[in-house]
Amino acid sequence: MNTNLEKNNALFEYLLRLGDTSLILGHRIAEWCGHAPILEEDIALTNISLDHIGQARLLLDYAGKIEGKGRNEDTLAYHRDARQFRNLLMAEQPNGDFGDTMVRQFLVSVYNFPLYSALSKSADAELAAIAAKSVKEVAYHVRHSSDWLIRLGDGTTESHEKVQQSINDLLIYVDDFFNGDEVDALLVGQNIAPDLNAIRALWNETVQLTMVKAGLVIPQVNSAMRTGSRKGNHTEYLGYILAEMQFLPRAYPDAEWL
Amino acid sequence: MSLNGLIMIATDTERELEFQAKIDRGEVIEPKDWMPERYRKQLIRMMSQHAHSEVVGMLPEGNWITRAPSLARKAILLAKVQDEGGHGLYIYSAAETLGIDRGEMIDQLHTGKAKYSSIFNYPTLNWADIGAIGWLVDGAAIVNQTALAKCSYGPYSRAMIRICKEENFHHKQGYQMLAYMMRGTKEQQEMAQDSMNRFWWPALMMFGPSDTDSPNSAELMRWKVKLYSNDDLRQRFIDRTVPQAEAIGLVIPDPKLKFNETTRHYEHGEIDWQEFKNVVSGNGPCNRERLRARVKADADGKWVRDAAEAYAKKHMN
Numbered sequence: 104m105n106t107n108l109e110k111n112n113a114l115f116e117y118l119l120r121l122g123d124t125s126l127i128l129g130h131r132i133a134e135w136c137g138h139a140p141i142l143e144e145d146i147a148l149t150n151i152s153l154d155h156i157g158q159a160r161l162l163l164d165y166a167g168k169i170e171g172k173g174r175n176e177d178t179l180a181y182h183r184d185a186r187q188f189r190n191l192l193m194a195e196q197p198n199g200d201f202g203d204t205m206v207r208q209f210l211v212s213v214y215n216f217p218l219y220s221a222l223s224k225s226a227d228a229e230l231a232a233i234a235a236k237s238v239k240e241v242a243y244h245v246r247h248s249s250d251w252l253i254r255l256g257d258g259t260t261e262s263h264e265k266v267q268q269s270i271n272d273l274l275i276y277v278d279d280f281f282n283g284d285e286v287d288a289l290l291v292g293q294n295i296a297p298d299l300n301a302i303r304a305l306w307n308e309t310v311q312l313t314m315v316k317a318g319l320v321i322p323q324v325n326s327a328m329r330t331g332s333r334k335g336n337h338t339e340y341l342g343y344i345l346a347e348m349q350f351l352p353r354a355y356p357d358a359e360w361l
Numbered sequence: 362m363s364l365n366g367l368i369m370i371a372t373d374t375e376r377e378l379e380f381q382a383k384i385d386r387g388e389v390i391e392p393k394d395w396m397p398e399r400y401r402k403q404l405i406r407m408m409s410q411h412a413h414s415e416v417v418g419m420l421p422e423g424n425w426i427t428r429a430p431s432l433a434r435k436a437i438l439l440a441k442v443q444d445e446g447g448h449g450l451y452i453y454s455a456a457e458t459l460g461i462d463r464g465e466m467i468d469q470l471h472t473g474k475a476k477y478s479s480i481f482n483y484p485t486l487n488w489a490d491i492g493a494i495g496w497l498v499d500g501a502a503i504v505n506q507t508a509l510a511k512c513s514y515g516p517y518s519r520a521m522i523r524i525c526k527e528e529n530f531h532h533k534q535g536y537q538m539l540a541y542m543m544r545g546t547k548e549q550q551e552m553a554q555d556s557m558n559r560f561w562w563p564a565l566m567m568f569g570p571s572d573t574d575s576p577n578s579a580e581l582m583r584w585k586v587k588l589y590s591n592d593d594l595r596q597r598f599i600d601r602t603v604p605q606a607e608a609i610g611l612v613i614p615d616p617k618l619k620f621n622e623t624t625r626h627y628e629h630g631e632i633d634w635q636e637f638k639n640v641v642s643g644n645g646p647c648n649r650e651r652l653r654a655r656v657k658a659d660a661d662g663k664w665v666r667d668a669a670e671a672y673a674k675k676h677m678n
Contacts, residue, residue: 126432133435136423136442138654140662142416142450142463149443152426153436160432177431201665257675258668265664344427351430351488358546360430360488361538 110293113286114227115170116189117296119179120333122162123190126180128211129155130344131198140201147247151208154240161233181352185342186335193276195341199269202255202262206269209248209313214280215241217305221297230295249313256317263318271322278328280306286333384585389515392458400584401459403577404514406475407586408456409466414478415449417470417651421485422494430488437534438491444527451524455516471656479637480563482645489542489549489556495535497557497564497602503528504598505568513585540609550610557606558614565629566637568595574634599627 132152139145163176174182193211198204219241222234255266283299290296314321329338351360376395383390390396422442429435453463469475480498485491503525510521539556542549569575569591581587589597603620606613617630639645 130427133423133426133439136426137416137419138658138661140658140665142446142453144662144665145416145419146443146446146450149439149446153439153443156432156436156439160436163432177433180432181430201662254672255665255668258670258672259664261664262668262671347427350428355430355546355548358430358549359541360434360545361541 109289110295111169111171113289114230114295115166116286116333117290118162118166118169118230119189120191122159122166122179123188124194124211125155125162126159127188127190127341127344128194128208129153129159130348131194131196132204132208134198135204144201148204151244151247154237154244158233158237158240161236165229165233177352181349185337185345188335188337188341188345190332190337190341191276192279192329192332192338193273195338195344196273196276197340199272200265201251202266203269203273205248205251205255206266206273208244209252210273210277210310211280212241212244212248213309213313214302214306216245216309217302218297221302225296226294245309249309252313252319253317256314256319266317267319270319274322274324275326275329279330279332282330282333284333381583384513384583388513389518390513391515399580400586403581403584403586404517405456405459405461405466408452408459408517409461409469410476410478412449412452412456412466413470413475414481415445415452417477417481417655418445418494418498419449420651420654421481421483421647422491424485425488425491428488429491434491434538441495441531441534444531448524448527451520452517455520458516467659471652471659473643473652476641477651478567479640479645480567481651482640482647483559483563484647486559487552487556489539489552490560492535492538492542492553493556493560495531496539496605497535497560498567499528499531499535500602501564501567501598503532504594504601508588508594511585511588536605536609539611543609543611554611557611561614562632562636563640565595565599565632566640568592568598570634570637571632596626599629603627 129152132148132155135145135148136152137145139148159180160176163179167174167176167179191211193207196203196207216238219234219238223231223238225231225234252266255262257263281299281303287296287299291298310321331337352358377397380390380396380400390400419442422438422445426435426438426442429438453466456466457463466475470477480501485494506521506525506528510518510525512518512521539553542553572578572590572592575591578587578590582590603613603618615630617628619628620626621628640648643649
């Protein structure tokens with residue numbers, strides 16, 4: 104068996120997972136544009152969306168190079184169907200109210216921070232460089248979303264109840280973050296990707312700490328945890344996101360847009 | 362009237378003369394300087410209208426972020442819209458130096474008392490509109506704002522200097538995007554021309570009514586809040602933009618447009634002022650949607666702002 108080919112296939116998959124999560128989350132956040140609770144948040148949300156799109160571009164561009172079939176960031180973003188997308192299920196969940204959006208952002212950012220920190224030391228130099236650049240942005244996302252979680256949790260009775268509900272609703276998509284497969288195992292073995300158990304421990308610690316500060320609780324999840332993003336098993340929302348996002352390049356396949 | 366009252370009046374007149382003299386000498390008015398109430402009101406009107414325009418303007422552009430046809434274009438558009446939000450924030454802050462707060466200005470927008478630029482009451486119907494807004498709308502705004510950068514009120518003038526730098530960038534990006542489309546497929550060229558056809562005249566209307574029909578002009582020019590007439594600025598925009606359109610093969614939708622060799626200016630056809638009046642008075646294609654979107658965002662976000670305020674109070678120490 105060609106181990107280099109195996110490694111490249113795994114790395115390609117892994118880059119899609121990272122890149123697609125950034126792309127789809129960036130798309131969702133962009134839907135807020137002009138509709139945020141206060142002007143400062145309109146600016147912050149477009150900024151966070153822009154960070155995610157920037158990360159997606161680097162990761163997908165690199166994925167295309169690793170794959171070696173001539174696909175670039177745009178072919179990957181605009182010419183794959185939902186089953187080929189590898190973003191976390193959390194990223195595609197609807198914005199809901201501002202609390203839902205901040206909880207979604209917080210849960211993903213607290214996962215991304217230790218992940219990208221570890222990836223910045225990856226044995227793959229290009230991935231390490233992308234992660235080192237991204238982790239600075241992720242640090243801001245953690246700060247911004249945790250500040251809001253604390254404000255909403257420790258704000259008014261109404262905000263406390265609302266944001267607790269957001270946590271209760273979104274928690275079923277958390278196992279999906281850590282549900283590693285053979286791709287993770289292979290890359291962990293080559294020091295390209297970090298062990299997800301270690302990431303989960305760090306994630307737990309930060310989430311617990313923030314919940315205490317916010318006066319919120321992590322509920323017992325009674326319904327089944329939803330997983331499947333690593334194999335392209337998504338929620339129904341992704342198809343609509345892609346229909347909107349991919350419309351122009353699909354409708355005008357000969358056109359170039361830069 | 363009491364003697365004291367008469368003295369007050371005399372003092373105010375003196376102050377007004379001194380104020381005018383200061384402006385005539387080309388000095389800048391700063392927030393703590395004395396200013397006529399009417400000067401303050403006019404500036405609040407203009408600056409809040411300007412800030413509202415930046416914020417409402419996020420809606421037609423935001424409309425295409427999720428549909429941008431490449432990731433590079435998506436990033437460019439996100440950065441642009443973020444800039445516009447930043448301009449709004451900056452101008453609201455500059456307007457607050459005149460003794461009004463942002464909440465009050467936003468209430469005036471939501472109740473229809475304050476206006477915003479009518480251009481944003483036109484819909485963005487195809488992707489090329491994003492290019493047209495950058496090139497034509499920001500291009501027209503730059504002509505206005507470059508003039509405002511020399512206006513007599515310090516905070517507004519400084520805000521304009523900074524904002525113009527970013528607007529110039531948007532202007533170039535918008536033009537580059539349309540130029541790229543005009544070198545593309547037939548469909549892309551049609552999109553770009555369609556956008557030009559819809560945005561040209563509204564862009565010309567951005568300079569406001571003709572000088573003969575501009576109620577605030579004389580006073581604002583005396584105070585150097587306004588340095589050039591609406592028609593002069595409009596002419597500057599046309600002279601600058603027509604050759605750019607021609608260079609990339611876009612046709613200006615004005616059969617009467619022609620270059621006058623003697624004046625060295627373009628002459629243009631009659632602007633449909635009835636349409637302008639309709640849009641200003643609330644009957645443009647998107648007035649209702651834009652205002653409703655802003656009011657809804659504000660109402661939906663109240664619990665968030667309340668929570669932030671409650672949290673800040675609890676943790677003041």
